Amino acid sequence: MSNQRFEKQRQFLQNRLSPEGYAGLHLTIGVLVVLLAGWWFGAIAEDLSPDNPLVLFDQRVAVWFHQHATTTLTHVAKAITFFGSTLGLTILSVAVALVLIVCRAWFNLFLFAVTMTGESLLNVLLKHLFHRHRPVLENPLVTLTGYGFPSGHTMGVTVLFGLLALFLAKTVSTTGAAFAYFIAAGLVILLIGLTRVYLGAHFLSDVLGAFAASVVWLTFCWTAFETLRRRQKHRSERGRSPAEFTVSG
Numbered sequence: 001m002s003n004q005r006f007e008k009q010r011q012f013l014q015n016r017l018s019p020e021g022y023a024g025l026h027l028t029i030g031v032l033v034v035l036l037a038g039w040w041f042g043a044i045a046e047d048l049s050p051d052n053p054l055v056l057f058d059q060r061v062a063v064w065f066h067q068h069a070t071t072t073l074t075h076v077a078k079a080i081t082f083f084g085s086t087l088g089l090t091i092l093s094v095a096v097a098l099v100l101i102v103c104r105a106w107f108n109l110f111l112f113a114v115t116m117t118g119e120s121l122l123n124v125l126l127k128h129l130f131h132r133h134r135p136v137l138e139n140p141l142v143t144l145t146g147y148g149f150p151s152g153h154t155m156g157v158t159v160l161f162g163l164l165a166l167f168l169a170k171t172v173s174t175t176g177a178a179f180a181y182f183i184a185a186g187l188v189i190l191l192i193g194l195t196r197v198y199l200g201a202h203f204l205s206d207v208l209g210a211f212a213a214s215v216v217w218l219t220f221c222w223t224a225f226e227t228l229r230r231r232q233k234h235r236s237e238r239g240r241s242p243a244e245f246t247v248s249g
Helices: 005-014 027-045 053-067 071-084 086-102 106-130 152-169 176-198 204-238 242-249
Strands: none
Touching: 027 204, 053 176, 053 204, 071 086, 071 152, 071 176, 086 106, 086 152, 106 152, 106 204, 152 176, 152 204, 176 204
């Protein structure tokens, strides 16, 4: 009687942890990542009041980087940060889109277009929502207008290279190879994020907040599209007769 009483709950939990199905483990992980990254973003955004310890730490980090700037480092930082600029992201996005078109990967192309476009709109919305000004430094390395939180460069590269890592990870059969793609993407994101702080374009919390927000958006889009893809596949398989499975299997 007791086993039957909790049978529905047990079955629900088993389905959520199953790697199979369109609402299985991938959806469970996706929801958890969205919740955790969303909580992280909220925690950062909540601490942006002027006298908060995080803001004071931001100021110290910005001043420290500015005091240790060199001509060589500045040239390198500007070269690296270009890939997170509007022009750099546009060039990279067009290149990725062309590859997907040549490969006739229409589903991935649609996912890529929605994710990248949504990221740009989300960044603009968040900037105007928080109205946080950029660092004010003596003899700044770069002079920028507009609001700073969250960093547009960081959001753009996180979504772009995170999506590329996900695409590539699905093409390999070993966990090590897939992990390497995510490590490479993480290093690119880290480098560009650091250049934004070094150049005085953003506070450290602008970069961290941007990373958290972009993880939320990227995970939401990937999970939603992956669930849709699996659901379409499930429906397609259910519509095939046993004879068809025997012939094609």
